[in-house]
Amino acid sequence: MTSQPEIHPLDQATRLVQLSDGLLSGHTLPAYGNMVGPFGGVIAATLLNAVLRHPDRQGAPLVLTVNFVAPITAKEFQIQVQPVRTNRSTQHWSMTLTQDEAVAATATAVFANRRDTWSATDAKCPDAPAWESLDCVPPVEGIAFTRCYEMRYIHGGTLGEGSSPGDPHSRTSLWMRDSPPRPLDFLSLAALCDLFIPRLFVRRKRIVPIGTVSMTAYFHVDGHALQIQGTHPVLGFARASHFGKGYHDQVAEIWGTGGILLATSHQIVYFKE
Amino acid sequence: MTSQPEIHPLDQATRLVQLSDGLLSGHTLPAYGNMVGPFGGVIAATLLNAVLRHPDRQGAPLVLTVNFVAPITAKEFQIQVQPVRTNRSTQHWSMTLTQDEAVAATATAVFANRRDTWSATDAKCPDAPAWESLDCVPPVEGIAFTRCYEMRYIHGGTLGEGSSPGDPHSRTSLWMRDSPPRPLDFLSLAALCDLFIPRLFVRRKRIVPIGTVSMTAYFHVDGHALQIQGTHPVLGFARASHFGKGYHDQVAEIWGTGGILLATSHQIVYFKE
Numbered sequence: 001m002t003s004q005p006e007i008h009p010l011d012q013a014t015r016l017v018q019l020s021d022g023l024l025s026g027h028t029l030p031a032y033g034n035m036v037g038p039f040g041g042v043i044a045a046t047l048l049n050a051v052l053r054h055p056d057r058q059g060a061p062l063v064l065t066v067n068f069v070a071p072i073t074a075k076e077f078q079i080q081v082q083p084v085r086t087n088r089s090t091q092h093w094s095m096t097l098t099q100d101e102a103v104a105a106t107a108t109a110v111f112a113n114r115r116d117t118w119s120a121t122d123a124k125c126p127d128a129p130a131w132e133s134l135d136c137v138p139p140v141e142g143i144a145f146t147r148c149y150e151m152r153y154i155h156g157g158t159l160g161e162g163s164s165p166g167d168p169h170s171r172t173s174l175w176m177r178d179s180p181p182r183p184l185d186f187l188s189l190a191a192l193c194d195l196f197i198p199r200l201f202v203r204r205k206r207i208v209p210i211g212t213v214s215m216t217a218y219f220h221v222d223g224h225a226l227q228i229q230g231t232h233p234v235l236g237f238a239r240a241s242h243f244g245k246g247y248h249d250q251v252a253e254i255w256g257t258g259g260i261l262l263a264t265s266h267q268i269v270y271f272k273e
Numbered sequence: 274m275t276s277q278p279e280i281h282p283l284d285q286a287t288r289l290v291q292l293s294d295g296l297l298s299g300h301t302l303p304a305y306g307n308m309v310g311p312f313g314g315v316i317a318a319t320l321l322n323a324v325l326r327h328p329d330r331q332g333a334p335l336v337l338t339v340n341f342v343a344p345i346t347a348k349e350f351q352i353q354v355q356p357v358r359t360n361r362s363t364q365h366w367s368m369t370l371t372q373d374e375a376v377a378a379t380a381t382a383v384f385a386n387r388r389d390t391w392s393a394t395d396a397k398c399p400d401a402p403a404w405e406s407l408d409c410v411p412p413v414e415g416i417a418f419t420r421c422y423e424m425r426y427i428h429g430g431t432l433g434e435g436s437s438p439g440d441p442h443s444r445t446s447l448w449m450r451d452s453p454p455r456p457l458d459f460l461s462l463a464a465l466c467d468l469f470i471p472r473l474f475v476r477r478k479r480i481v482p483i484g485t486v487s488m489t490a491y492f493h494v495d496g497h498a499l500q501i502q503g504t505h506p507v508l509g510f511a512r513a514s515h516f517g518k519g520y521h522d523q524v525a526e527i528w529g530t531g532g533i534l535l536a537t538s539h540q541i542v543y544f545k546e
Contacts, residue, residue, distance in 0.1 A: 062520060063487045063541050065338045067381050069358045069365045084376050085342045089519070089543070090486060092342045094379060103357050106367060108340050108379055110486055110541075112520065118546045119517035120476065122443045170395045203393065213363060213383055214336045216489045218522050218541045220515045241526065242493045242534045244392035246362070247335060247385065249491050249537055251524065253514065261515045264522055266539050268336050268383075268491045270362070273391045 008182045009148055010191065013038075014046045016053060022081050024050055028074045032145045037072045039145035040212050041194030043097070045187040047107040050081040051093045052186065058091050060223050061186045062112040065216040070104045072097070077104065089113050114222040125259040126237045128154050131175045149195060150177045150233070156202045170203040170240040172196055176254075181231035184256075186219065189226065192234065192254055193217040193265035199240035199250050200271045208273045213247070215267035221260065229256045246270060281455045282421060283464065286311075287319045289326060295354050297323055301347045305418045310345045312418035313485050314467030316370070318460040320380040323354040324366045325459065331364050333496050334459045335385040338489040343377045345370070350377065362386050387495040398532040399510045401427050404448045422468060423450045423506070429475045443476040443513040445469055449527075454504035457529075459492065462499065465507065465527055466490040466538035472513035472523050473544045481546045486520070488540035494533065502529045519543060 013029035026046055028038040044066045051057055077099045084092040090112045097105040134152035151157075156172030176195055178188055198210045238252040247268055254263040286302035299319055301311040317339045324330055350372045357365040363385050370378040407425035424430075429445030449468055451461055471483045511525040520541055527536040 063340075065340075065381065065487070065489065067336075067338075067365055067383060070360065084379055087343065092340055092376075092379065103365075106357055106365065106381055108338065108381065108487075110340060112486075114518035114520075117517065117519050117544070118477070119515075120441075121515045121517075122476070122512065123514035168393075203395070204391070213385075214338070214381075214489075216338065216487075216539060218539070220517060220520075220522070222518060239395065241396035241537050242392075242394045244390065244394075244493060245387035245495060246390050247387075247493075249493070251537075264514050264524075264539075266489060266491070266537075271390070 008180065010042070010178060010182060010188055013042050014049045014187050016046065016049055016079065019078070024079045024081065025076065026079060027076045030074065030144060031148055033074060034145055035143055038074060040068060041191035043072060043105060044194060044215060045191040047079060047095045047097060047105065048109060048190050049187055050079045050095050051109050051111065054081055054083070056083055057111060058086060059111040059113040061109060061219050062090070063110040063216065063218055064107065064190055065214065066105060066107045067214045068105055068212055070102065072104045073099055075099065121259070121261050123253060123261060125255050126173045126235065128173060128175070128235050131233045134175065148179055150179045157197065168203060170199040171238070172202055173235065173237045175233040176236050177231070177233040183231055184226045184229045184234070185223070186226065189219065189254065189263055190217055192236065193252060193263055196236060196238040196250065196252055198269060199238065199248055200243065200273065203240065203243065204273065208271055210269055210271045213268050213270055215265060217263055217265040219263050221262050225256065225260060225262070229262070232257050234262060281453065283315070283451060283455060283461055286315050287322045287460055289319065289322055289352065292351070297352045297354065298349060299352060300349045303347065303417060304421055306347060307418055308416055310347060313341060314464035316345060316378060317467060317488060318464040320352060320368045320370060320378065321382060321463050322460055323352045323368050324382050324384065327354055327356070329356055330384060331359060332384040332386040334382060334492050335363070336383040336489065336491055337380065337463055338487065339378060339380045340487045341378055341485055343375065345377045346372055348372065394532070394534050396526060396534060398528050399446045399508065401446060401448070401508050404506045407448065421452055423452045430470065441476060443472040444511070445475055446508065446510045448506040449509050450504065450506040456504055457499045457502045457507070459499065462492065462527065462536055463490055465509065466525060466536055469509060469511040469523065469525055471542060472511065472521055473516060473546065476513065476516065477546065481544055483542055483544045486541050486543055488538060490536055490538040492536050494535050498529065498533060498535070502535070505530050507535060
């Protein structure tokens with residue numbers, strides 16, 4: 001009897017096959033399904049993967065911006081990846097995701113050769129009880145991708161939890177990890193940037209139609225720091241600045257073990273309320 | 274004797290001439306020169322203007338992302354503007370700025386038909402003394418664009434001002450306005466998003482080589498709110514989350530009169546230190 005090494009669902013979901021020079025093919029994985037279509041964080045990771053696996057790629061991800069242009073259907077898609085320019089220390093990329101020859105997402109990325117410099121973290125790592133002391137929230141019925149993550153909320157988890165009527169807020173902090181555990185890399189980190197429950201649900205204590213329009217992730221560490229993080233859970237913190245005229249923003253931080261800021265991310269979200 | 278209405282320098286700097294369908298030509302304006310090349314904020318505004326003046330444009334700017342791919346030279350440039358997709362409430366755009374046929378900047382924008390919805394501001398407008406009670410900082414010798422803005426710092430203005438040795442920080446708050454005054458619109462608001470002194474200068478109390486790699490602005494209001502703001506100064510607040518491995522981020526807010534959050538913006542900046 002032989003056993004094959006099991007491929008983690010995230011690696012299956014972000015897998016791309018080369019069709020021709022700069023044109024790749026992928027397929028959504030039911031395990032990462034959202035209420036409608038696939039989980040956007042895994043689409044972001046897949047777009048990043050198109051660059052990561054490109055033979056001309058230099059350095060590590062510094063910035064990823066994804067614009068969700070149209071609803072993505074659970075099926076095959078194509079990604080066109082184009083190197084825009086290679087500088088001494090940065091490399092710029094442009095990506096387009098299509099389904100049935102219609103654009104469903106556009107993205108840009110900057111990769112960089114990171115080097116040691118003076119360093120400081122001015123953001124404050126949120127206080128958090130130990131991962132082991134908290135309960136994992138059960139997966140949400142009908143939202144497959146919630147089974148792909150262990151999420152242990154500190155506050156702002158479910159609808160308004162931890163918020164008192166006199167102090168409405170849109171803040172969430174939680175421990176997060178891939179399930180089954182998978183050593184952290186830029187793919188999983190990009191997806192985690194989009195894992196936060198929509199700010200409007202937290203703020204309004206109810207579920208309304210929402211959709212991310214655009215998200216940007218800034219990566220503050222190199223691959224070595226991610227290797228050290230390994231399968232240890234990361235601490236996520238998110239808040240909104242403003243809700244109004246059909247859209248709200250989200251400002252998020254992903255913290256690694258020992259108060260290392262791994263990534264910050266931002267998004268703007270459509271809502272109907 | 275007749276007098277022609279004077280064209281504001283920002284309108285001159287962001288002016289575009291159509292060369293062919295989707296291809297525009299512009300020219301940097303010496304008034305908005307930076308230490309090397311043009312002020313990035315005005316480049317961002319010019320890229321946004323390529324969409325604003327497009328005959329197929331619908332709605333108002335919601336998101337603008339600009340990637341600074343290579344140094345921009347003070348001379349003519351071309352912008353290719355491409356409508357990616359028009360949905361019922363959003364419209365996606367892609368822009369490329371070239372000089373001598375080499376890409377110098379890429380950008381994406383999402384425009385939206387904003388409608389009245391439930392609204393709330395969770396970010397806290399920073400306390401600030403009245404604009405009239407503060408001194409305008411003098412323009413910086415050799416940095417032309419600093420003459421194009423009235424900047425009245427509350428703290429974190431010049432090198433480490435307002436920061437004590439025991440409390441190093443990267444926060445700046447200031448009143449800002451175009452000089453000469455110009456009614457606020459999306460062009461000037463986009464440029465203001467990039468007006469903050471680099472976070473590293475504030476944090477390290479010295480000037481080192483820096484350059485914005487990528488910036489994103491989220492617009493939280495429609496054109497009507499900008500009309501009401503008019504030529505009143507806006508309040509800017511910026512901070513950094515992390516400095517390290519050659520890059521640092523910036524998180525910024527632009528507040529209008531009466532504590533209205535006009536825009537939030539984010540950028541990642543290269544530094545040599």
